[in-house]
Amino acid sequence: MPKARREVDPEETAATSPLLEGLVGYRLRRAMTRIFADFHLTMTDLQLRPSLFAMLAIIRDNPGINQTNLGRALGIQRANLVPLIGELAARELIERRTVPGDRRAFALHLSLDGERILGDAARRVQDHEKRILSAIDLRERATLLSLLDKLGSA
């Protein structure tokens, strides 16, 4: 039988602020911090940060996309995408193919390794989502997604 312990310890209870706790933005940020921490643990083996994972997903589902449109899809600026693309290419998860009609652009494609890694990552992400959504049922999940899409859409 575990020793009874105080539920509230004045030193352990984290300080709060009514002002902050009333803000959707603040509560959203805290939820995201928890989720990203779990995502990070989930992907440590594969060495895939959120942006790298998202890039692979967009490229797989839009084969031949160029860097400008990939950045546009993810809200990452062209300039900031360059080292990320370089990282994925150096790991041979993607290929930069030349475009016949336009010698400025690259057509991005997953390599076979990229397909495999993304498949593995997708399975892990499903587990991760199941974990973070374990306190929520399917109908609530749908409600949450719909509310999230409405946020900041004015």
Add this chain to the structure above:
Amino acid sequence: MPKARREVDPEETAATSPLLEGLVGYRLRRAMTRIFADFHLTMTDLQLRPSLFAMLAIIRDNPGINQTNLGRALGIQRANLVPLIGELAARELIERRTVPGDRRAFALHLSLDGERILGDAARRVQDHEKRILSAIDLRERATLLSLLDKLGSA
């Protein structure tokens, strides 16, 4: 009368990925990006980033708190808090008072300027929240907050 324009342009329609769009984490991150962009515009005048605003709020509502507990409340590590505290102190928005019983710690308090700035910021943040929540009614807002708190709480 404005010239008719295409609703959908194959070059302008951002690429998507069914895999990504199905993930709560991804949709959450996108919502947060929109919200923080508006927050940033809201606070540009006051030169208050989200962390600085949150620090002022916690200090106001927990006068005398020390840096370790402030960091704990916000999920910011002691080491990373140091320059932020320094910034607020340099702007004379907070005071670091010595603690009678403990010569290692500082008791943090808002200055009069800090109180004023935080009051101004709080009003702006309420407007900001009204803006980002404009597509959502009060009952939905409550639902959203409750769902957010359940996320990652397994």
Add this chain to the structure above:
DNA sequence: TATTGTTATACTCTATAACTATA
């Protein structure tokens, strides 16, 4: 021994301006 604040360091993400080579 443990804790508070601190320094130093490194990595990631983000924002901006400017360049090159093509179109």
Add this chain to the structure above:
DNA sequence: TATAGTTATAGAGTATAACAATA
């Protein structure tokens, strides 16, 4: 002129290790 990719740079957030002063 405009666009695709690139380079360079700076700001901001985050993580870790180690230190001095104090408890």
